Amino acid sequence: MANELIATAVRNALASVEIPGGGELAGYGGLSEIIVTTGAVAFAISVAPGMEAAFGPARVAAQAAAEKVAEGRKVMVSLTSDRAQAATGQAKAQGRPGPPPREAVPGVRHIVAVGSGKGGVGKSTVAVNLALGFAAEGLRTGILDADLYGPSIPKLLGLEGKPAVRDDGIFAPHEAYGLKAMSIGSMLTANQAVVWRGPMATSALRQLLRESDWGGLDVLVVDLPPGTGDIQISLVQQVPLLGAVIVSTPQDLALIDAKKAMDMLLRTDVPILGLIENMSYFVAPDTGKRYDIFGHGGAKTAASTFDIPFLGEIPLVMSIRESSDAGRPVVATDPDGAEAQAFRAIVRTILAASPQLKP
Numbered sequence: 405m406a407n408e409l410i411a412t413a414v415r416n417a418l419a420s421v422e423i424p425g426g427g428e429l430a431g432y433g434g435l436s437e438i439i440v441t442t443g444a445v446a447f448a449i450s451v452a453p454g455m456e457a458a459f460g461p462a463r464v465a466a467q468a469a470a471e472k473v474a475e476g477r478k479v480m481v482s483l484t485s486d487r488a489q490a491a492t493g494q495a496k497a498q499g500r501p502g503p504p505p506r507e508a509v510p511g512v513r514h515i516v517a518v519g520s521g522k523g524g525v526g527k528s529t530v531a532v533n534l535a536l537g538f539a540a541e542g543l544r545t546g547i548l549d550a551d552l553y554g555p556s557i558p559k560l561l562g563l564e565g566k567p568a569v570r571d572d573g574i575f576a577p578h579e580a581y582g583l584k585a586m587s588i589g590s591m592l593t594a595n596q597a598v599v600w601r602g603p604m605a606t607s608a609l610r611q612l613l614r615e616s617d618w619g620g621l622d623v624l625v626v627d628l629p630p631g632t633g634d635i636q637i638s639l640v641q642q643v644p645l646l647g648a649v650i651v652s653t654p655q656d657l658a659l660i661d662a663k664k665a666m667d668m669l670l671r672t673d674v675p676i677l678g679l680i681e682n683m684s685y686f687v688a689p690d691t692g693k694r695y696d697i698f699g700h701g702g703a704k705t706a707a708s709t710f711d712i713p714f715l716g717e718i719p720l721v722m723s724i725r726e727s728s729d730a731g732r733p734v735v736a737t738d739p740d741g742a743e744a745q746a747f748r749a750i751v752r753t754i755l756a757a758s759p760q761l762k763p
């Protein structure tokens with residue numbers, strides 16, 4: 405059935421779900437839009453603060469009702485109390501309970517997030533190649549594409565099709581170049597735009613993270629969405645992170661954004677593993693000559709100003725772009741090349757500073 409028809413079928417099915425206080429879910433004002441992709445159905449139920457527990461059975465019933473008509477798609481139902489979430493920071497300041505404690509992900513020893521202050525700086529490219537670098541050092545490694553708004557991991561790793569879903573509803577991640585990989589992008593059709601609202605996004609990510617069979621990893625690399633909004637904050641608050649790596653280009657403006665990302669991480673008590681300068685300098689493809697056309701070195705200076713480690717620089721090279729766009733990341737396909745070595749040197753720096761990552 406087409407996605408729109410499934411959405412209608414789900415809405416109809418929700419008419420049989422009772423909600424506290426009488427009435428049915430399909431007609432309830434707190435029910436979000438029903439998002440249907442080739443692999444998933446997602447919707448949120450917003451409730452007044454304090455009503456979460458009362459709505460618990462309705463959520464379970466909604467999940468079951470939607471599954472019956474979802475034709476094998478994974479159903480993700482989130483129950484949220486928006487105002488409670490927005491008030492978390494305030495609550496903390498006023499001595500009320502803050503966000504729920506960070507909960508470890510079963511089967512994953514450590515999580516390293518890769519973030520950036522803004523889009524387009526090469527964060528996903530760096531995340532994939534760092535993950536492959538960890539794998540090359542003998543770590544059992546996975547990658548989670550948390551960039552719901554612009555998931556690019558399927559393209560970067562050449563993933564095809566949806567991840568399999570086991571009988572018990574748990575995802576079996578894709579495998580690519582020795583990595584376990586999960587991305588919401590694998591569940592979207594090409595160019596399908598999905599408007600994730602805040603609580604739905606965090607809930608979808610929660611499920612990708614916790615309802616996947618990671619099968620025992622030393623490290624899971626999480627490619628965060630660019631920027632420093634609520635999604636990023638709630639994401640880094642969901643799990644205990646070993647730390648985060650920030651990717652920036654050398655330009656001043658990108659560095660200002662990188663600074664915002666660092667501030668956000670510090671506010672949420674996430675250790676910063678360091679800063680990477682991507683597209684640091686240009687290497688001419690014909691002569692191999694290096695040109696510092698972007699004022700290279702800005703990130704290094706910024707790192708020392710903010711007193712965080714500078715992890716290294718990655719040149720702007722055509723081969724990185726072409727191989728990324730073709731789903732053949734350099735660290736896997738040309739491990740001895742200069743580009744791959746730049747990523748691997750950064751991985752070794754991270755491992756030297758965080759030896760607990762090693763098996």
Ligand SMILES: Nc1ncnc2c1ncn2[C@@H]1O[C@H](COP(=O)(O)OP(=O)(O)OP(=O)(O)O)[C@@H](O)[C@H]1O
Pocket residue numbers: 520522523524525526527528529530551554556629630682683718719720721722724725726728729
């Ligand atoms: N070092 C590099 N040299 C050449 N091209 C690069 C390099 N790093 C990234 N790119 C290219 O830049 C583009 C953007 O990269 P990428 O998607 O990784 O960025 P991003 O920061 O994750 O962006 P967004 O968050 O908007 O998805 C891609 O086409 C990628 O191939």
